[in-house]
Amino acid sequence: MDVTITVNGTERKLELDPRVTLLDALRHELGLTGTKKGCDHGQCGACTILVNGRRINSCLALAASHDGDEITTIEGLGTPENMHPLQTAFVTHDGYQCGYCTPGQIMSAEAMLREAAEGWPSYVSKTLDADPTLTDEEIAERMSGNLCRCSAYPRIREAIAAVRDARNATKEAAE
Amino acid sequence: MDDTPRNADFDVALTMDAAQPPVLDRTVQGLLGTAMDRPDGPLKVTGTARYAAEALPENLVTGFLVRATITKGRVIGMKAEAVEAMPGVIRVMTGHPLLRNPAQGQAHQAPEQILPKVDYFGQPVALVVAETFEQARHAAQALVVTYEEEVAEVDPNAASQVDKPKASQLDQGDLEGAMRSSPVAIDTTYTTAPHSSAPMEPHASIAEWVDGRLQLRGSYQMLKHNVAELADSLGVDEARVRIHAPYVGGGFGSKLGIAPEAVAAAHAARELGRPVRVVMARDQVFEMTMRRTETTQRMRLACDADGLMTALAHEDRVSNLPGEAFSEPTAQGTHFLYGGANRRFTHEVARIHRPCAGSVRAPGEAVGMIALECAMDELAEAADIDPVELRIRNIPDTTPEGGQPYSERALERCLREGAERFGWSQRRGMAERLEGDWWVGMGVAAAVRTNMMEESIARVTLRPDGTALCETDMTDIGTGSYAILTQIVGEMLGLPREKVEVQIGDSDLPKSSGSGGSFGAQSCGSAVFLACQGVRKHLAERMEVAPDDLTLRDGRATGGNRQVALTDLVEAPMSAEGHVKPGETEDNFSIAGYGAHFAEVGVHRDTGEVRVHRMLGVFSIGRVLNMKTATSQCHGGMIWGIGSALTEEIMHDPRDGRIVNHNLAEYHIPVSLDVPQLDAMLLEDTRDDQANPIQAKGIGELGISGAAAAVGNAIRNACGVRVRDFPATPDKIFPHLPDVT
Numbered sequence: 001m002d003v004t005i006t007v008n009g010t011e012r013k014l015e016l017d018p019r020v021t022l023l024d025a026l027r028h029e030l031g032l033t034g035t036k037k038g039c040d041h042g043q044c045g046a047c048t049i050l051v052n053g054r055r056i057n058s059c060l061a062l063a064a065s066h067d068g069d070e071i072t073t074i075e076g077l078g079t080p081e082n083m084h085p086l087q088t089a090f091v092t093h094d095g096y097q098c099g100y101c102t103p104g105q106i107m108s109a110e111a112m113l114r115e116a117a118e119g120w121p122s123y124v125s126k127t128l129d130a131d132p133t134l135t136d137e138e139i140a141e142r143m144s145g146n147l148c149r150c151s152a153y154p155r156i157r158e159a160i161a162a163v164r165d166a167r168n169a170t171k172e173a174a175e
Numbered sequence: 176m177d178d179t180p181r182n183a184d185f186d187v188a189l190t191m192d193a194a195q196p197p198v199l200d201r202t203v204q205g206l207l208g209t210a211m212d213r214p215d216g217p218l219k220v221t222g223t224a225r226y227a228a229e230a231l232p233e234n235l236v237t238g239f240l241v242r243a244t245i246t247k248g249r250v251i252g253m254k255a256e257a258v259e260a261m262p263g264v265i266r267v268m269t270g271h272p273l274l275r276n277p278a279q280g281q282a283h284q285a286p287e288q289i290l291p292k293v294d295y296f297g298q299p300v301a302l303v304v305a306e307t308f309e310q311a312r313h314a315a316q317a318l319v320v321t322y323e324e325e326v327a328e329v330d331p332n333a334a335s336q337v338d339k340p341k342a343s344q345l346d347q348g349d350l351e352g353a354m355r356s357s358p359v360a361i362d363t364t365y366t367t368a369p370h371s372s373a374p375m376e377p378h379a380s381i382a383e384w385v386d387g388r389l390q391l392r393g394s395y396q397m398l399k400h401n402v403a404e405l406a407d408s409l410g411v412d413e414a415r416v417r418i419h420a421p422y423v424g425g426g427f428g429s430k431l432g433i434a435p436e437a438v439a440a441a442h443a444a445r446e447l448g449r450p451v452r453v454v455m456a457r458d459q460v461f462e463m464t465m466r467r468t469e470t471t472q473r474m475r476l477a478c479d480a481d482g483l484m485t486a487l488a489h490e491d492r493v494s495n496l497p498g499e500a501f502s503e504p505t506a507q508g509t510h511f512l513y514g515g516a517n518r519r520f521t522h523e524v525a526r527i528h529r530p531c532a533g534s535v536r537a538p539g540e541a542v543g544m545i546a547l548e549c550a551m552d553e554l555a556e557a558a559d560i561d562p563v564e565l566r567i568r569n570i571p572d573t574t575p576e577g578g579q580p581y582s583e584r585a586l587e588r589c590l591r592e593g594a595e596r597f598g599w600s601q602r603r604g605m606a607e608r609l610e611g612d613w614w615v616g617m618g619v620a621a622a623v624r625t626n627m628m629e630e631s632i633a634r635v636t637l638r639p640d641g642t643a644l645c646e647t648d649m650t651d652i653g654t655g656s657y658a659i660l661t662q663i664v665g666e667m668l669g670l671p672r673e674k675v676e677v678q679i680g681d682s683d684l685p686k687s688s689g690s691g692g693s694f695g696a697q698s699c700g701s702a703v704f705l706a707c708q709g710v711r712k713h714l715a716e717r718m719e720v721a722p723d724d725l726t727l728r729d730g731r732a733t734g735g736n737r738q739v740a741l742t743d744l745v746e747a748p749m750s751a752e753g754h755v756k757p758g759e760t761e762d763n764f765s766i767a768g769y770g771a772h773f774a775e776v777g778v779h780r781d782t783g784e785v786r787v788h789r790m791l792g793v794f795s796i797g798r799v800l801n802m803k804t805a806t807s808q809c810h811g812g813m814i815w816g817i818g819s820a821l822t823e824e825i826m827h828d829p830r831d832g833r834i835v836n837h838n839l840a841e842y843h844i845p846v847s848l849d850v851p852q853l854d855a856m857l858l859e860d861t862r863d864d865q866a867n868p869i870q871a872k873g874i875g876e877l878g879i880s881g882a883a884a885a886v887g888n889a890i891r892n893a894c895g896v897r898v899r900d901f902p903a904t905p906d907k908i909f910p911h912l913p914d915v916t
Contacts, residue, residue: 019309028308033229034222036424038375039457043839046375074222083217091216094803097811098653099219100376100424106220124848136852144846147839149375149425150653151814152807153847 003067007032008076016063023047023058026073034074034103038147045146048104048111049073055111057145074103077110085163086110095159097150105146109160112142113167134164185709185751189701190758191628195868199666199704199798203728207666208859210803214672215422215657224422227394228379228454235381236265238443238453239311240435241301241318242462243293246528246831247327250291250300254319258303263310265447267318269301272442276531277464278404278432279501280691281397285407286432287498293322294496295528296833297462302439304451312456327528329832331469331494334525340502345510347576348517350475353486357477359558360486365474365546367901368824370467372535373844376424377460382440383450389416393437396426397689398648398682404433409441421680423690426652428534429464431691436463461837465533466825468493468503472546476515476553482560484515484569489547492523495532503532507539508623508880509547511581511765514571529832534691536815537876540624541883545819545901548620548884552891562619562888563594563771574765582764583863583872585795586621589771593793594619596856597773606895606913613777614912615788616893620884622770622794624877626697628757628867629688633702635664636750637710641730641742642674645706649679649687649699654875655804659696660703662801663869667707669727669741685752693768693873696800701755701867709751717744760865768877770794772816772885778894783909785890787817791854792878797863798871805874809855812878818845820883821902 003014005022007030014029023040026032026049035058038046042060049058050072078084086106089095096102116138121128124141132138139157148156189195199207218224243250255267275287275294290300300320305311328334354360381392389411395401398418406413423430440453455463470493477486489506502524510520535541555562567587573580594600602617609615633647645664651657657677664675678684688698708722715722720734732739760766775789792813799805822843826835836842855878862870883901891897896911 017307017309019313024308027229028231031231032222033225036222036226036376037228037454038377039839041457041838041840043457044375074220078221080217080221080223083221087217087220090220091212094213094807096216096219096653097655097804097807098375098423098425099215099224100226100374102219103222137848140847140850144848147375147844147846149373149427149844150807151811151845151850153814153845153850154810154853155807157847157852 001064003063005066005069005071007071008073018064020063021059022061022063022066025063026058032073032075036100036103038101045108046101046104048107048146050107050111055108074107077106085166089159089162093155093159093162095156096152101146101148105156108143108146113164181750185713187705187709187751188754189705189868190756191760191867192758193760194864197862197864197870199869202666203726204666204669206672207662208799208802211658211662211672211801213655213658213804214661215651226376226422226424227392227420228381228452230381230392232383232450234449236304236306236449236451237308237311238302238304238439238451239315240299240439240453240455240459241303241315242459243296243298243300245293245322245324246296246329248293248322248324250293250320251323252321253301258314258318261314263306264314265304267301267303268443272408272438273299274408274435274438277434279499280431280534281400282432283400283403285404295530296831297530299435299463302443304443304447329527329529329827330829331492331525331527334527336526338524338526340522340524343522345518345520350486350488350517350519353517354475354477357485358480359554360477361550361553361557362475363550363553363899365472365549365899367470367542367545369469370535370819370823371461371825371842372427372429373839373842374425374427374429377455377457378430378434378436378464379454380437380440381450381452382444384445387415389441391418391437391441393418393420394423394430395420396423396430396650396652396691398650399686399689401433402682405437405441408433408438418682419680420650423650423652426690427536428538431534434464457839458837461834462530465535466530467535468495468532470503470505470542472505474546474550476550478554478558482558482565482568484513486517487513487515488519490519490521492525494525494527494529496528497526499531501533504539505543507625508544510576511574512621512623513569514575518575527832529827530834537624537879540880541819544881545883548881549887552888563590563599566590566621579763579765582766582865583797583861584769585858585861586769589769589793589795593771593773593791597791599773602892605892609780609915612780614780614894615775615777616889617773617775618885618888618892620772620881620888622772622877622881624693624768624873624880626766626768626866626872627692627694629694629698630756631687631698631702632685632752632754633687633699633706634685634750634752635703635706635710636748637668637745638748639742639745642676643668643670645675645677645703646684647679647687647699647702648682648684649695650690651679652690654690654695654808655801656695658804659700659800663700663703664707667704668710670730674730693875697867697869697871697873698755700800700871701869702753704869705753705755706751709753710749713749713751714744755867764865766863766866768794768796768872768874770877772882774885774889776886776889776893778890778908780912780915783905783912785821785903787851787886789851793856794874794877795858795861796872796874796877797861797866798869799857799859800871805857806855808874809878810853812876813853813855813882814845814850815879816882817850817886819901820886824902
């Protein structure tokens with residue numbers, strides 16, 4: 001069947017087997033292998049991408065059900081020569097080891113920072129209505145859908161916290 | 176790579192027969208040991224690094240493995256024609272050369288190839304190849320396989336065949352007598368659940384035959400062995416097999432030996448004349464790769480009134496499939512960590528039909544240290560001696576079984592500095608600290624991991640443009656090989672990091688140890704170091720000075736009252752190979768990494784849920800090659816310790832041995848919220864000159880060894896419950912919690 005998706009700003013027309021997941025469309029059809037397959041069951045988060053600005057597990061989404069959607073993958077965030085601040089922070093803080101879960105962690109972190117900026121509470125938030133402060137515990141909870149078997153969690157959180165601080169500083173400077 | 180004969184005049188070989196001078200303490204580039212960022216980092220964080228399954232060669236087809244749905248017996252029928260008629264399906268393949276299970280680490284030959292026989296539930300029985308992944312998966316699920324079933328034993332405690340490897344039994348002195356006559360004695364049994372490596376990247380291979388030679392993009396840890404295993408499995412000469420593994424998405428032992436997907440892909444590609452990709456589904460990773468065995472460990476410890484140990488017995492039972500040479504060396508660390516003249520070790524291997532058991536991060540110590548270090552806590556309690564103090568009192572002068580001296584060993588320092596840093600003096604008595612709904616307590620455990628160095632070869636070339644190329648078939652499974660090899664070359668040749676290029680992960684390059692057993696960095700790093708010594712010798716000749724009088728820094732050579740830029744000194748590429756081999760030092764000395772773990776946990780007063788509040792690890796591994804990546808390794812090990820302490824458990828169906836929780840939703844590896852910010856500290860001033868010429872020991876596995884015991888001991892201190900069956904899930908704790916009124 002025909003599916004049109006916009007990936008990292010470029011419109012892509014695909015003719016797909018209806019069984020193809022969004023993840024496999026990216027990896028197998030478009031050669032965008034930055035998005036990883038860890039479990040194919042929505043249990044590990046390695047395949048996290050942004051669909052219309054929100055994070056999802058792309059292994060649980062059929063490509064056919066995303067006709068017309070805007071997709072952002074890790075390749076759309078930055079390049080080795082021009083890295084996104086989260087990518088830079090992951091390198092500086094050693095927020096990875098084998099690197100396989102890393103694109104998913106970074107995509108998830110980008111969406112999570114936006115969710116927090118929009119005031120979304122989490123399981124560990126003290127109240128449901130106040131603007132959550134992104135403490136280490138809040139980051140840990142909000143990133144717990146992204147497994148890392150190398151167990152780089154402490155440094156993943158440090159990397160995200162560094163970007164949080166930079167964004168807060170920019171926000172304060174603007175106010 | 177080219178075929179020009181190389182000049183071997185400057186090659187350097189070393190067999191570790193004697194202590195080596197600390198050359199790297201005299202070099203001046205200042206790159207080694209620093210917290211340098213990984214050179215491969217930008218590729219990993221942008222999704223640019225290509226892992227095994229991520230190439231798209233022309234005409235690529237996909238294979239999907241089919242798993243056995245019986246435990247033991249034989250395949251008697253397969254309705255291949257029915258699925259071959261499905262859209263896109265090309266071929267169903269079964270029988271030889273498909274593997275029963277992966278090769279054990281360093282096996283260097285094919286693993287069991289037993290089809291049509293089946294030895295465990297989940298064993299690969301066929302490969303279905305189709306034009307697309309979706310077609311192959313569907314056909315594999317639709318394939319009807321019929322079996323003739325046999326009765327299978329799956330319970331390690333009731334197994335009728337139990338091997339007792341002779342080399343693993345030891346009786347020294349009079350254990351029973353010492354247990355009877357000592358004022359303090361404990362006799363306690365621990366059990367640990369089976370574990371899965373669960374690397375985030377599933378096992379994956381793309382096989383392509385080009386001009387009669389197999390090019391395999393694989394996710395493997397030890398390429399020289401993997402080439403031999405793959406060639407033997409396929410019945411071809413090793414020269415006809417090349418493996419590419421530039422990036423490996425986690426290994427932890429599960430990618431040590433060639434696995435079923437690689438042989439299946441290579442076989443199919445040869446039969447079909449097209450490139451074939453086979454990636455294991457996550458449930459297949461659980462079933463078709465190595466699990467860590469479950470263990471039962473009886474510990475008997477005795478000491479005198481001063482806490483000096485008089486008796487130590489560690490008797491264990493593990494399991495594996497029939498025919499597998501590997502058995503978890505559970506008591507490996509117990510042999511030399513503590514004294515006690517009267518000792519007994521027994522080791523039993525139950526032959527059962529659960530999925531294959533093999534190496535999972537720190538085979539031996541990862542689970543053996545749970546029993547030993549919790550038993551030490553029990554002994555400390557029985558003797559009424561502080562657990563840190565009891566451990567320090569029992570550090571032996573020479574190994575208690577062979578009388579060998581120890582090489583660098585900072586165990587006492589790790590325990591003392593750790594206790595101070597952690598605030599151990601604030602630890603209260605058992606179940607004395609209730610904070611809100613949580614019992615809070617502290618625990619300690621020693622860390623020890625046997626150190627190994629393996630034969631390695633590497634080639635380093637200094638080029639006329641002032642850059643250096645380092646080549647070896649080493650792999651980087653997340654450990655930081657790209658980083659530390661860059662640093663060793665930069666340090667030795669006086670080059671900044673951006674002037675050093677490291678090429679690894681290609682089996683055509685000089686053969687290294689590969690990654691495994693915490694020996695990769697030191698073994699391969701030593702070979703690279705020796706190759707650099709060869710290049711330095713060459714440079715010294717050009718400068719007309721003795722090698723020791725040559726100083727290399729920032730691309731300039733200084734010696735004999737002159738300074739020359741390397742770009743002026745090097746007219747043609749200067750190349751040297753380094754070749755290191757283990758030798759007499761590993762027989763004459765007990766060489767190991769040491770450390771101490773401290774944990775503070777909260778145990779919920781009603782539910783028995785355990786949360787780790789704080790954790791400190793202090794480690795001594797000789798020279799630290801990269802403070803950043805080494806610390807990350809410590810974190811990884813400690814978090815694996817939290818997992819094995821609290822949540823990780825393969826559950827086997829008692830009827831057929833199958834892995835019931837073969838996915839990441841039901842096999843609980845730690846997630847971010849399970850892990851506090853950790854404190855990992857590496858002693859920076861220690862050197863082990865008996866280990867290798869770079870004085871460095873392994874760190875990948877030391878961090879897990881003992882970590883779970885510190886958590887278990889903290890649970891005891893917090894709430895008074897002694898868990899002896901790991902993981903310490905709430906059901907094992909809450910029935911025994913103290914009443915609070």
